[in-house]
Amino acid sequence: MSRLRRFPLIKPFSATDHDRAPQPIVGMDTVKRSPIGLEYLSYEQLDAFGAELDALRQRVLDDLGQEDADYIRRVVRVQRVSEVLGRLGIFCPFAWPVFAGGIGALALAKILENMEIGHNVMHGQYDWMNDPALDGQRYEWDFVAPSEDWRHGHNFLHHTYTNIHGLDRDIGYSTFRVDAAQPWQPRHRFNVPLALGLMLIFEFGVLLHGLERQEYRRGKISAEVFQVRRNRALKKIGRQVLKDYVAYPALALPLVPFVGWWAPLAVLSGTAVANVIRNAWAFTVIFCGHFPAEVQTYTRSDAENETRGQWYLRQLLGSANITGSRLFHVLTGNLSYQIEHHLFPDIPARRYPQIAAEVRKLIEKYQLRYNTGRLSRQVRSVLHQLATYSRRPASDAH
Amino acid sequence: MIRRALTSSAIAALTSPRTVDHYLEQLHPMLTVDLVRARVVGVYRETSDSSTVLLRPNRAWRGFTAGQHVQFGIEVDGVRRIRCFSVSSSAANARRSFTVSVKAHPDGYVSQFLHRRLSLGTLVHLSQAEGEFVLPQPVPDPLLLLSGGSGSTPVMSMLRTLRDTGHRGRVVFLHYARSRDEEMFADELDQIAITMPNARVHRIYTRSPVPGSPLSGRITVDHLAYLDVDPTNTLTYVCGPAGFIAAVSRIYATHGDIAMLHTEYFKVPAVDPAAADMTGTVTFADSEVTVDNSGATILVQAEAAGLAPRFGCRMGICNTCAVRKHHGAVRHVVSGEVSAATNETIRICTHTPIGDVNLAL
Incomplete structure (x- = not known):
């Protein structure tokens, strides 16, 4: 894509005069204005909408402090404790309730680590704390997909170019058809069973997605970049597998004389089940963020030369929230506030409920749509989308 | 033994991608084996705008050599603020406790905090001691320790260490302060002047000189000559503001041997948001x-x-x-x-x- 330093008519996509570079997509025709959101608002309204969200962002940033730091440290503490208890519980395969509790605690620990801690920390939400353990650039999560590639594919590609066909690789993860604008392919017939399969091994799906093998084959990324990514992925798989499926089961060897030959196997399977629970949960939350019906997608030319207000609007219309209890929100890493997360990906997620209240006022003021619903409703909607778009479109038939 | 086991690669494989410290710190913040942490166990006022902070580090601390500095991080309002401070205490007993001495800079958030609000028991996030501004072994004879303003902290650590280790070589300690009121460690330097027969301790107060003092004003080659320091063959450790170090460097380049000079700058981030940004x-x-x-x-x-x-x-x-x-x-x-x-x-x-x-x- 072309990036232009100088840009004549449209205000740069940044609040700064210092740097005119941050134009996510600048079209060949630099005079053309982006049509995003014109069906709802005029350009003036879009600018005002953008300015209000910028102001909201600054208000929250100015307010960050001890409470936010205490919160994330509390989450870290609960995560560590439940991880240790989980591992200990899994070492008691002779006492089924303890064993099952261990699996649950380990799954909880992994969910917290991946979602409320890992995902959010890697967005740089806690960089302001200047704590090396919570530094977005250095954080490595307990997940087979390497952080480095996640940060590129998720933080940059997905969050900057949200729901733009051809740029946001998260539309259907290059595997599923979830939108009418995606060309139908025969494998899309298996949309639903493939999705249910992916649900169980989601962490490996994310890893493969981050490799961008297709892009490499099409010559879009260089062999060097691909090699580095592949080696990084293999190394990370090695470390994760060594820990969960070799080291901890091996620690159970001393149990063999007392419990039976199957003790290490029980530890291995208990850990695997915990990983699968986490996979299924993360998959569910993430698919509900962008794939329910009524979530809008865009073409690249729509998004060319968009303004800050249009960028915000694209994030709003391209995301969907899930309602639920406070505990539910924590377990989703507050991705249940997907809209707020997409408006302000680098603001600590515990602030999203507070931001949501203000966003809703803006929604009313500008008469926009706010996609939200119970988990069951959003899951049904996603399944319905997957099923609907698995069928070859009538216009496609030859 | 336990420490070695906890830092082994076997434990690392079990805790990956975290380190064992991320679990140990949940038991107690000082239990870490790799992350250096300390408690503040004393805060002493040196002058009206400087303080000495006594720290008791955890077992991860590997000690320091006189002249080195540490990264000193404290958390205020959820934000970890890190500054580099020279260690000021003697390197004898370096593992059990040490001090840093800090002048409160008008714009320096951390130094102001240390001077005015730091309370006993505060947890401090440290680095290991770092820096090449250290004495060679054996300690050269003669030796000049030269400092300006709050640049006295690393050379004070050297002088205290030489005192505590019974060093017998000749040491000249020459310090420039604006006045006796603004001088750190003034009383202890008086003591050392008396109790260390091989050391000559001399202070020059540039703004309010002691009446009858033989030396006054900013540093010149005559000051060195008066103290029998020959800049051609005296190994010299100098710490202070950039202007002071530049003046000393000029003297050594002209009248002595610049190779004898070891320098340590202390840098206070001078922030003037009102000034144009396009400087520096x-x-x-x-x-x-x-x-x-x-x-x-x-x-x-x-x-x-x-x-x-x-x-x-x-x-x-x-x-x-x-x-x-x-x-x-x-x-x-x-x-x-x-x-x-x-x-x-x-x-x-x-x-x-x-x-x-x-x-x-």
Whole structure:
């Protein structure tokens, strides 16, 4: 894509005069204005909408402090404790309730680590704390997909170019058809069973997605970049597998004389089940963020030369929230506030409920749509989308 | 033994991708085996604007050599603020406790905090001691320890160490302060002058000289001559403000041997947000490139200098371009907020330098 330093008519996509570079997509025709959101608002309204969200962002940033730091440290503490208890519980395969509790605690620990801690920390939400353990650039999560590639594919590609066909690789993860604008392919017939399969091994799906093998084959990324990514992925798989499926089961060897030959196997399977629970949960939350019906997608030319207000609007219309209890929100890493997360990906997620209240006022003021619903409703909607778009479109038939 | 086991690769495999410290710290913040932490066990006022902080480090601390500094991090309002301070105490017993002595700089958030609000029991996040400003072994004879203002801290640590280890060689300790009231360690230096027969301790108060004092004013070669210091063959350790060190360097270049001079600057981030931003230089430390600050964002300046830093959205959301800033002040291009902390992560696409900035790029 072309990036232009100088840009004549449209205000740069940044609040700064210092740097005119941050134009996510600048079209060949630099005079053309982006049509995003014109069906709802005029350009003036879009600018005002953008300015209000910028102001909201600054208000929250100015307010960050001890409470936010205490919160994330509390989450870290609960995560560590439940991880240790989980591992200990899994070492008691002779006492089924303890064993099952261990699996649950380990799954909880992994969910917290991946979602409320890992995902959010890697967005740089806690960089302001200047704590090396919570530094977005250095954080490595307990997940087979390497952080480095996640940060590129998720933080940059997905969050900057949200729901733009051809740029946001998260539309259907290059595997599923979830939108009418995606060309139908025969494998899309298996949309639903493939999705249910992916649900169980989601962490490996994310890893493969981050490799961008297709892009490499099409010559879009260089062999060097691909090699580095592949080696990084293999190394990370090695470390994760060594820990969960070799080291901890091996620690159970001393149990063999007392419990039976199957003790290490029980530890291995208990850990695997915990990983699968986490996979299924993360998959569910993430698919509900962008794939329910009524979530809008865009073409690249729509998004060319968009303004800050249009960028915000694209994030709003391209995301969907899930309602639920406070505990539910924590377990989703507050991705249940997907809209707020997409408006302000680098603001600590515990602030999203507070931001949501203000966003809703803006929604009313500008008469926009706010996609939200119970988990069951959003899951049904996603399944319905997957099923609907698995069928070859009538216009496609030859 | 336990320490070695806990830091082994077997334990690392079990705790990956975290380290064992991330679990141990949940039991007790001081139990870490790799992360150096300390408790504040004493705060003593040296002068009206400087304090000495006594620290008891945990077992991860490997001690220090006199003249070294530590990165000193405290958390205020959820933000860890890190500054480099020279160790001021004697290196004998270096593992059990040590002190840093800090002059409260009018713009220095941490130094002000240390001087006015630091309470006993505060947890301090430390680095291991670092720095090459240390005495060779055996300690050379004669030796000159030379300092200006609060630059006395590392050479004070050297002098105290020489005292405590019974060093017998000749030592000259020459210090320049504005006045006796503004001098740190004044009473202890008086004591050392009496109890260490091989040491000559001399203070020069530039603003309010002691009546009848043979030496006065800023440093000249005559001051050295009066103390029988020969700049051609006296190994000299000098610490102080840049202007002071420049003056000493000129003397050694002209009248002595510049190779005898070991220098340590202390840097206070001088932030003047009212001044034009386009001053100073931007140093990309990893690439060993320094450019004049053009006022553009650091990302743009790095690219203009031929570097290819990683970046993503270029609008401050994706965090791809975040790098460590070693020191210096930067301004956020949207909020205008100025941040001058040492060793913090910033997004270079949305920050411009104010004056000198040093980055891990």
